[in-house]
Amino acid sequence: MEEYLVASDLTRSYGGPTPAVDGLSFSVRRGELFALLGPNGAGKTTTIRLLTGLLGPTRGTAYVGGLDVRDLDAGPEIRRHIGLLPEAAGLYESLTVRRNLELFGRLFGLSGTDLDGRVRTQLLSLGLADRAEQKAGTLSKGLKQRLAIARALLHEPDCVVLDEPTSGLDPEAAKGVRDALLALRASGRTVILSTHHLEDADRLADRVAVIRGRLLALDTPAGLKERLFRHLVAIELLRADARAEELLGSVEGVRSVTREGTRLTFEVGTGEEIVPSGVEALVRGGYRVRSVAALNPTLEDAYLRVIGAASTPPSGAA
Amino acid sequence: MRPIRWPLVKELARKDLEEIAQSRQLLYPLFVVPVFLTGDALLTFSLAANGLSTNGLSTQSAFFTFAEFLLLLPVILPILLGASSVVLEKSNRTLEPLLSTPLTDTELLVGKALAPLVPALALTGASYTVYSLGALAIVNSREPLTNLPWGSLLLAAFVLAPLLGLLSTFVALAVSTKAKEVRSAQQIATLLILPLLLAVIGVGLAVGPNLLGQLAFALAIAAVAYAVLQVTVSRFHRDQILVAGV
Numbered sequence: 139m140e141e142y143l144v145a146s147d148l149t150r151s152y153g154g155p156t157p158a159v160d161g162l163s164f165s166v167r168r169g170e171l172f173a174l175l176g177p178n179g180a181g182k183t184t185t186i187r188l189l190t191g192l193l194g195p196t197r198g199t200a201y202v203g204g205l206d207v208r209d210l211d212a213g214p215e216i217r218r219h220i221g222l223l224p225e226a227a228g229l230y231e232s233l234t235v236r237r238n239l240e241l242f243g244r245l246f247g248l249s250g251t252d253l254d255g256r257v258r259t260q261l262l263s264l265g266l267a268d269r270a271e272q273k274a275g276t277l278s279k280g281l282k283q284r285l286a287i288a289r290a291l292l293h294e295p296d297c298v299v300l301d302e303p304t305s306g307l308d309p310e311a312a313k314g315v316r317d318a319l320l321a322l323r324a325s326g327r328t329v330i331l332s333t334h335h336l337e338d339a340d341r342l343a344d345r346v347a348v349i350r351g352r353l354l355a356l357d358t359p360a361g362l363k364e365r366l367f368r369h370l371v372a373i374e375l376l377r378a379d380a381r382a383e384e385l386l387g388s389v390e391g392v393r394s395v396t397r398e399g400t401r402l403t404f405e406v407g408t409g410e411e412i413v414p415s416g417v418e419a420l421v422r423g424g425y426r427v428r429s430v431a432a433l434n435p436t437l438e439d440a441y442l443r444v445i446g447a448a449s450t451p452p453s454g455a456a
Numbered sequence: 457m458r459p460i461r462w463p464l465v466k467e468l469a470r471k472d473l474e475e476i477a478q479s480r481q482l483l484y485p486l487f488v489v490p491v492f493l494t495g496d497a498l499l500t501f502s503l504a505a506n507g508l509s510t511n512g513l514s515t516q517s518a519f520f521t522f523a524e525f526l527l528l529l530p531v532i533l534p535i536l537l538g539a540s541s542v543v544l545e546k547s548n549r550t551l552e553p554l555l556s557t558p559l560t561d562t563e564l565l566v567g568k569a570l571a572p573l574v575p576a577l578a579l580t581g582a583s584y585t586v587y588s589l590g591a592l593a594i595v596n597s598r599e600p601l602t603n604l605p606w607g608s609l610l611l612a613a614f615v616l617a618p619l620l621g622l623l624s625t626f627v628a629l630a631v632s633t634k635a636k637e638v639r640s641a642q643q644i645a646t647l648l649i650l651p652l653l654l655a656v657i658g659v660g661l662a663v664g665p666n667l668l669g670q671l672a673f674a675l676a677i678a679a680v681a682y683a684v685l686q687v688t689v690s691r692f693h694r695d696q697i698l699v700a701g702v
Contacts, residue, residue, distance in 0.1 A: 152699065187698070192555050194695050211458065214558035222556040226549035230471065232478040244467040245557040289553065 142168040142297060142328045143189060147198030150184050157196065158184040160351050166330060168296075171323045173343035174332040175441055180350045182332040183225060186301050189330065191216045203296060218246065221290035223300040227282040231275025235266055235285055238274050239292055246293035260288035264318070280311025287318055297328040304335055316342065340437035348444045355444045362440045370433040371413055373402045376426040385423045389416045403433065460563055468559065468567030469574070476537060476571065485536055486575060490529055494583040497522035498590040505594050516605055517664065519591055523609045524660030526587060529580040530621035531653055537572035538628030539645040542697060543635045555694045565629070565692045573625045577618060584613040607667055615674050620656065623681035624649055630688040633697050652680075 143166040151157040159181040166172045174182045187193040189200050191207045203219050205212040229238055239260060243253045261267045264284045269277065274285060283303065290298055303319070304312040312335075319342055322329050333339055339346050340359045348355040348362075355362055375382060378400045386402055387395045391412035395404040406412045417427055476482050504518030545551040559567070588609065595604065628645045635641035663669030691697075 187552075190556055192552065192694060192698055214458075214560055217556055218558045220556065222553065224549070224552040224556075226552075228548070228550040228553045230475065230550055231548070232475055233471070237474075241467060241471050242553070242557065245464055245554075245559060247461075247464070247558065249463075286553075 140168045141165040142170075143200065143202050143330070145185075145189065145198070145200045148185070148188055148195055148200055149197035150181075150188055150193060151196045156351065158351065159188065159349075161198065162349065162353050163198075164347055164353060164356055166328060167344075168328055169323075169326050170344045171319070171329040171331065171342055173339040173346045174330065174349060175334075175336065175339055175346055176349040176354075177445060178334075182349065183301055185349065186222075186299055186330070186332055190220050190222050190299055218293065219296045221293065221295035221298045223283075223286050223290045223298070223303055225301040225305065227286035229274040229282055229285060229289075231273065233274060234271050235274055235277070236261070236270040238285060239289060242289050243292050248293060256292055256294075260292055264288045265314075278311075280307055280314060283307060283311065283315060284318070287315070291322075295327070297330065298322055299330045301332045302334065303331065304333065304338060336436070336438040336441055346437070348441060350445060354447075355440075359437045359440075362444075363435045363437065366435070366440045366443050369406045370435050371404055371406055371416075372431050372433050373404075373417065373420065374428040374430075375400050375402065375420065376428055378402060378425070382420060382423065382425050385419050385425075386416050389419050392416055400428075458560055458562075460560075460566060464559055465563050465567040465570065468554075468564070469570035472541065472568065472571030473575070476575070482537060482540075486533065486579065489532060489536075490579045490583045493526060493529060494586050494590075497525050497587055498594075501587075501591055502594050505591075515595060516603060519595075519604045520608050520664065521660065523584070523587065523612050524656070526580065526583050527612055527616055527620055527656050527660070528653060529583055530576055530617045531624045531649060531656060533576035533579060534572040534621055534624040535628050535642070535645045535649055537575065538569070538625050539632050539635075539641040540638045541568050541572065541629060542632040543638050543641045546697075547637060551698065555698060561693050562689075564694070565689065568629055569622075569625050572628060573621055576621050576625075580617045580621070581613065584609070584617075608670060611667065611670050611674070616670065616677065619674060619677045619681055620652070623652065623677060623684055626681065626684040626688045630684065630691055633688075633691050 145162050145164050148159060148162040149157050150159045162185060174185060176182050184193065188195055188207065189202065191202070191213050194208065200207045202216045205216050205219075207213075207216060230241070233241070236257060239257045240253065243249075243257060248256060258267075261270050264287060266281065266285060266288060269281065274282065277285065287300075287303070290300075300319070303315045307315065316338060319329060319331065319338075323342070331339070331343065343359060345356065345358050346362060347353060357365060373386070378397055380397075383395050383397045383402060386392055386404060389412065391407045393405045393407065395402060397403075404416070406416075413430065417430060420427060476486070501518050501522045505515045542551070545554060555564075591604070627648050628641075631645040631648065632641050635644065659669075659673045663673060
């Protein structure tokens with residue numbers, strides 16, 4: 139698949155000792171739904187601003203549809219190809235819903251019947267037709283978010299960039315936004331999504347990038363889980379203690395044993411005999427096994443492991 | 457340099473004007489200040505023309521002095537409207553969507569400058585018209601109208617007022633791009649424009665209805681406006697606007 143957006147050693151510093159974003163390199167394919175994950179202050183918004191040409195990089199660059207974001211002359215053209223939904227809807231609240239859309243349509247060079255048609259289409263498709271003459275400030279948070287999405291889509295961009303689109307929304311409104319995201323992906327647009335909602339990323343994204351200033355991991359959600367956990371197994375005992383943990387850990391192929399109450403959780407590498415061997419070791423050690431189950435790690439498990447590994451100081455560090 | 461796309465600039469200015477029209481906080485002073493200044497100028501001129509002036513101003517001097525007095529309008533009004541222009545977009549979080557449109561930095565600057573400048577100059581022009589008509593009515597029966605220094609009035613209305621309006625607008629925008637909140641932007645811009653207000657009053661009194669003196673003042677204002685424009689342009693980059701005040 140053709141690469142639509144390429145970040146190469148993308149770095150941005152605000153003058154502090156640590157850059158907000160440091161040496162990010164990745165690419166997003168045309169038609170892909172790509173999620174940026176990371177804790178607060180990880181540089182997700184800065185990355186989005188760099189990719190959309192709102193901020194200039196301190197080092198490195200990004201290419202959007204082949205255009206270099208460092209090229210100031212290319213800025214208007216880059217922005218014409220991108221529909222941005224910032225973290226805050228950022229609507230002109232004293233203007234009507236229709237006027238908000240018309241304003242941005244005109245700023246993107248639309249006019250006449252073309253603009254009228256597109257405004258009508260967006261109002262209908264996002265369920266805002268009956269609110270068109272209402273002032274934007276009087277809308278609920280969910281409806282404001284929908285209007286902001288309509289605004290981002292009005293000029294029919296190739297790429298839509300959404301910064302925390304479901305943040306602060308009630309479940310119903312969040313579902314509306316997720317549906318809109320799925321519709322965007324179905325329409326073949328490239329979508330870049332920054333989110334804290336790992337379930338959303340797991341369900342919607344083709345690939346995820348975990349960042350914390352630097353790029354920590356980049357894979358499909360399934361690939362990331364597979365890579366980090368391989369197979370996760372839980373053995374429920376009638377009674378468990380540190381010795382049981384040790385016994386299980388001594389079996390070849392068993393890794394990362396953790397104990398929580400009477401439950402032992404561990405990862406297994408490849409090999410069909412590892413789980414039976416583990417169970418056998420426990421039974422021989424006098425433990426009674428209540429159940430054995432394969433666990434499916436979530437993207438949240440993978441994310442926390444990636445972030446946790448990045449937070450752990452290297453051995454020997456003070 | 458990429459040519460300015462005027463339909464986009466006009467749309468941005470129109471949006472700002474629509475917001476001004478819906479804000480009582482901005483709208484009231486926008487009309488109260490010109491009405492107050494014009495009324496005051498006419499009243500004081502009327503007193504002078506009727507020989508009731510306490511400082512013994514001649515009708516001609518009084519006519520010019522109060523015409524200069526109206527030059528405060530193109531200084532005050534753009535500050536009132538322009539100082540909040542960018543910082544309000546920041547505090548309302550509308551700046552990022554606006555900066556993500558294909559508008560260039562120059563188009564943004566011009567659009568943002570037009571919104572405070574147009575109403576300020578329109579109201580200044582209206583004030584000069586009302587003042588001239590009022591002055592005509594006051595002196596009509598007493599002395600020939602040609603005795604009044606019309607050249608000075610025209611120079612003030614058509615040269616000095618637009619130059620002062622531009623200068624004031626650029627100061628307001630330069631402050632607005634760097635400020636963190638609306639109130640501080642207005643206070644800082646007012647503080648910066650204070651020397652200009654004093655200069656307008658001082659030069660008006662010192663030069664009098666002297667066309668050459670007025671032209672020299674106009675040239676000085678043009679030079680300062682150009683310098684301030686350079687500073688404003690150098691600060692008006694979307695990267696800096698977005699990061700400033702954060």
